[in-house]
Each structure stands twice: as structure tokens, then as C-alpha cells.
Amino acid sequence: MGDTIDGSSNAALSARPEGQKEKKGGWIARLFSKSAEMPATSNGVRADVTPTPQSHGMINLRRMRVEDVAVPKADIVAVPNTISEAELLQVFRDSGLTRLPVYDGTLDTPIGFVHLKDFALRHGFNGDAGSLEIDQMLRPLLFVPPSMAIGVLLAKMQSERRHMALVIDEYGGVDGLATIEDLIEQVIGEIEDEHDAEEVDFWVQERPGSYLALSKTPLEDFEAAIGRSLTHYADIDREEIDTLGGLVFVLCGHVPARGEVVELPDGMSFEVVDADPRRIKRLRVLLPADAANG
Known part of the structure; x- marks a missing residue:
């Protein structure tokens, strides 16, 4: 599911303006490189440290896979490309999401995603600015295998300026969805916000x-x-x-x-x-x- 209006668990973090890009590979690249730093024993040999299931930290960038953190297929909020303007507006309102995958026929045939900002600019928040042409608002999706390390996906999301990715199984069907926040939480811990506190x-x-x-x-x-x-x-x-x-x-x-x-x-x-x-x-x-x- 895409990110939420209020920054809840499926939310993607705001993109960094062009003038504020990190140098030398970006902050994700530096995090990923630091995740390889392991404590050394007295003889100088790097120790093998296995985190506990409840731990989080930069080592998870290498240890954890996309399938470990992705939202399952059954919980993905997505819309068909035949959806009407009123129905799309209602999905945005009911879900609180700002990014929704769009599919042709079934979710296993995704064709892109629609952003609330694009919808609002074209139709207004009341959906009263003409008929819906969702194909003209589609943005490209990122497709990744479930076995990809989350550090690799974070770096890929940064370089391609994407905020969410669909997880594809061995048969080419959709298996789940991951957002930048889902991945970053494995490094810094749960990200709580106003929406979580009031739930x-x-x-x-x-x-x-x-x-x-x-x-x-x-x-x-x-x-x-x-x-x-x-x-x-x-x-x-x-x-x-x-x-x-x-x-x-x-x-x-x-x-x-x-x-x-x-x-x-x-x-x-x-x-x-x-x-x-x-x-x-x-x-x-x-x-x-x-x-x-x-």
C-alpha cells in the first residue's frame, strides 16, 4: 500500500529536493556500508554477530530480505484502471493513503500507481473537474524479488526516486508491497506518529x-x-x-x-x-x- 496522508505505517518518506542530494552514493549507501562493520575479536578476526528477532539496526540492511517486511498481498489497497472518479476519491478518503497501485483486471497485472497529489491537481479534492483519465496520471512502479536484501532495495529506491515497490513471486504475480518506511523501520525501529497514537x-x-x-x-x-x-x-x-x-x-x-x-x-x-x-x-x-x- 502506498504511504499515508498522516505518515502511518505504509507511508513513504518525502523525496529530497535536487539541491539536497547526498554525495558519494547517498546516506543509504553509507548506511549499507556501515552494516558490514562487525565487532572484532581480540585476534583481530571479525566476530559473527546474529541479532535477536527483536533487534533492529544497520545489520538488518544485509540480514533481512524484502519478504520479511513487505505488506502481504491480501492487505494491499489497490484500484482497477476502470475505476470511476468518485470511487477513486472514496478509496483515497477511506484508506488515508496517498499512493495506490493500479491494475488491469487483477492485482497480478499492475500497470502503475496513482498519486493523490496528481489526482487533486487535475480534479480537486472534491473530484469535480471533469471525467477521470487515470492512465494519464499513472506513475511507474518498482518491481523487486522477495529475496532482495532490504539495503539493496533502499539504495535502489533512492537512486530511482521511488517510494514503494511491488514484490513479485517466481511466477510473475504480486506477492506483497514494501515502502521506504517499512524498510527504514528495520534500522531505526518503529516510527510512531499522530495516527498511531490515536488509534x-x-x-x-x-x-x-x-x-x-x-x-x-x-x-x-x-x-x-x-x-x-x-x-x-x-x-x-x-x-x-x-x-x-x-x-x-x-x-x-x-x-x-x-x-x-x-x-x-x-x-x-x-x-x-x-x-x-x-x-x-x-x-x-x-x-x-x-x-x-x-
């Missing part, structure tokens, strides 16, 4: 017995909402767990991968909808059939 909808009910929840959802609040305790499935110290993500981490004993499902004896399950090697981001909680029907 209060920790979960939504998709249908009876199915909830889509953020990892940071307060465990006590969620238990109260569904009317059942979630900490009796294992030897868990309630004082050490505050969130749904923390509960699933304890149940797994590791940071689960995207798509991993934790099934419990009574029929309840947790599906990891979004995660990276450092943390769980979103979960789908499925209640047992009797609880869902009740």
Missing part, C-alpha cells in the same frame, strides 16, 4: 466468532469483549502478558511467521495475519464453534 480500534469483528485484531490489543479488554479467558490454555503468568500478541508468542514459544496458525484443544485458534521476524502485527482470532454460535 483506538484494536480489533474488528469480521463475522460471529471471528475477530481481526492488532497484536497490541489489550488482553484484558479483548477477553471482556468475547466473554472468555484466554490464559488458561498453558502455564502462563498473567502478570507477564498484557497483549494478544504477547499471548500468542508465549503459546508458540517463538515469533510466529505470517500465515502460521496456533490451534488450541477446545477449537479456538489464532492465525498470524501479518508479522515480521521481530514481532507479530495482526492476528485473526477464531472462537470455538459453540462460542461463535452462542
Whole structure:
């Protein structure tokens, strides 16, 4: 998904003006070169340091791959090239995004992306300046393989002045989307902003017995909402767990991968909808059939 109007998690950082370009390869190139600097042992041989899953830093520029940080295909907000002016305006408003991939037929046939600024300059924010000609507003997309190191992608984004990239699988289909902020967060940590601080909808009910929840959802609040305790499935110290993500981490004993499902004896399950090697981001909680029907 492109970047957000308010700078949320899919936002791309503003492009540097031409007169302010870094010299000698740019700041990303310098970061990438520094990521190779490893501590040396007493005999002068460089030590092999493996970061923990929760760590961040410049070493991730070489260690992590695009597939580790990309937004999954199911979560990409994109529009068809047949979309109407009113519909496109509504997608911008509802999503809060400023960049939207555009596809022909299906998302596996992307043809570019449309920028909110281009739309506003042509049609105004009320979308009342003539019929939509989205083909004339398309900007080129950057396509990358999932195995590319994030440091390489950062350097590529800087040199080509691109803010987001589509991840393409071995069959040429779209597998995910990565933005500059997604990559930089692996170096400097989570980038919080006003939108993140004000987010209060920790979960939504998709249908009876199915909830889509953020990892940071307060465990006590969620238990109260569904009317059942979630900490009796294992030897868990309630004082050490505050969130749904923390509960699933304890149940797994590791940071689960995207798509991993934790099934419990009574029929309840947790599906990891979004995660990276450092943390769980979103979960789908499925209640047992009797609880869902009740």
C-alpha cells in the first residue's frame, strides 16, 4: 500500500529536493556500508554477530530480505484502471493513503500507481473537474524479488526516486508491497506518529466468532469483549502478558511467521495475519464453534 496522508505505517518518506542530494552514493549507501562493520575479536578476526528477532539496526540492511517486511498481498489497497472518479476519491478518503497501485483486471497485472497529489491537481479534492483519465496520471512502479536484501532495495529506491515497490513471486504475480518506511523501520525501529497514537480500534469483528485484531490489543479488554479467558490454555503468568500478541508468542514459544496458525484443544485458534521476524502485527482470532454460535 502506498504511504499515508498522516505518515502511518505504509507511508513513504518525502523525496529530497535536487539541491539536497547526498554525495558519494547517498546516506543509504553509507548506511549499507556501515552494516558490514562487525565487532572484532581480540585476534583481530571479525566476530559473527546474529541479532535477536527483536533487534533492529544497520545489520538488518544485509540480514533481512524484502519478504520479511513487505505488506502481504491480501492487505494491499489497490484500484482497477476502470475505476470511476468518485470511487477513486472514496478509496483515497477511506484508506488515508496517498499512493495506490493500479491494475488491469487483477492485482497480478499492475500497470502503475496513482498519486493523490496528481489526482487533486487535475480534479480537486472534491473530484469535480471533469471525467477521470487515470492512465494519464499513472506513475511507474518498482518491481523487486522477495529475496532482495532490504539495503539493496533502499539504495535502489533512492537512486530511482521511488517510494514503494511491488514484490513479485517466481511466477510473475504480486506477492506483497514494501515502502521506504517499512524498510527504514528495520534500522531505526518503529516510527510512531499522530495516527498511531490515536488509534483506538484494536480489533474488528469480521463475522460471529471471528475477530481481526492488532497484536497490541489489550488482553484484558479483548477477553471482556468475547466473554472468555484466554490464559488458561498453558502455564502462563498473567502478570507477564498484557497483549494478544504477547499471548500468542508465549503459546508458540517463538515469533510466529505470517500465515502460521496456533490451534488450541477446545477449537479456538489464532492465525498470524501479518508479522515480521521481530514481532507479530495482526492476528485473526477464531472462537470455538459453540462460542461463535452462542
